[in-house]
Amino acid sequence: MTAIRVTWAREVKAFRGAFSCGVPVAAFLAACGWTFVMVLRRNEGSVLQIQSVWGLSVAPWLPILSAVLTMRLFAEERSTGMIDLLMSAPIRERDLVIGKFLSAMTVMAVTLALSLIVPTLVLPALSLPMQGTARAVAFAATFFILLLQASTWCAAGTMISVLFRNQAAAAVSSVVLCSGIPIVVYVAILTWIPSVRAEVAWMPLLVHVYDFSTGLFSTAVIALYGVTTVFFLFGCSKLLACLRLRG
């Protein structure tokens, strides 16, 4: 536990001062604001709850933010040579991985909380009156599913960053894995089997966000994100151990 805590604390400090954190977070918030407006305009006249609009405007940008935040976690250590000092210390690879992953998740959680500002800024700016009241529980449920998705993307990004010394290459690979591949598969399915278009009008990843934001919880979805997160973290610690085989 000590190694996890110490690694987490150092990484959070490193994030606080890193150019690779402040700029991407600001860009993420701006992108969320833009998407929020687009979703509102496209659904004009329909009934859509405000937390759903927020969730749907944040979710598409999560893989990109995760890729940028996690790219430096191991790639930087490998390029500077610090990985040698970390690997010769009396700590388990999994503690190192978990500490770094949790630091990225801390930044993600703070950023997601900050993105709640988007509805409060955009709605008055567009002079859109809200009907009814926004419930905190509904926002909490949306926050929860976004955090679950973020954990999967962060775990994947952490694993990919072990494979590279170059941070940009790690980020691009991570975006391709977390965002590119799901989109390509979705488009391919719609192209090859047009009959399912009615059933899967939205990408399943967005459907999960919409379902949770409307109170439709699913343990299968929670398990899916939990298992994939653990899988990527396990893969990450094994890849790190494999570095000992050939440096």
Next chain:
Amino acid sequence: MLEVDHITFSYGPRRVLDDVTFDVAPGEIVALMGPNGAGKTTLLKVLACLLMQDLGRVRLDAVDPLLRPIKYRREIGYLSEHCPLYSEMTVEAYLTYRVRLKGERSMRVRRRVSEALELCGLTEVANSRVLLLSHGYRKRVGLADALIMHPKLLLLDDLLAGLDVGQRRKTAAVMAAASSRAAVVVSGHEVHEMLDWCTRFVVLNRGRLTAMYRASDYNRDQLARMLEQQMMPGADGETSP
């Protein structure tokens, strides 16, 4: 104390270490010498658990790093060739982080850090950012990190490279102090400086152990000449008893 037993290691088809065998007793300072590409850094990386050998066995006080890696790594201090550090941290913050990472109890952290700062002559730069330090000071921070937990085995890669005369003298003093409670394996090319404080010289060439000299068995000039001859690329040598 440290037993290196028939170690063989290859990068793909290229054999970098070939059947290397030697041992190190407590209090000994063993110099790993040899021309560039002889396998010194690779051997130190194997000893530091950063690379896994293809064949052979390493044991430190009967602890095999492949079987009990955490226990083994708790007993070693490693200084990397390029001495990487976290540039944004101050020297004191960096050493505090390293001590905590190595699992020291909170109440002892400050004492460990101040001991290491004093031993390596870093007290005056304790609050300076690592980014602003010269190469020599960075090396001393790396050395402080290696020494900080009082390891049984110190592995120092190219310790003297890039240090000026004064810093080499100070480093020699630190080594003498460290060897009172640890075995030291240090690599380098600086024959004359290392003759002052190393007790044994292991010469590698093309991954093979080509010679081993005990400093006490030879006079200084004779040993310097033999080592310089051995360190020529392609030279072969003998092993002293």
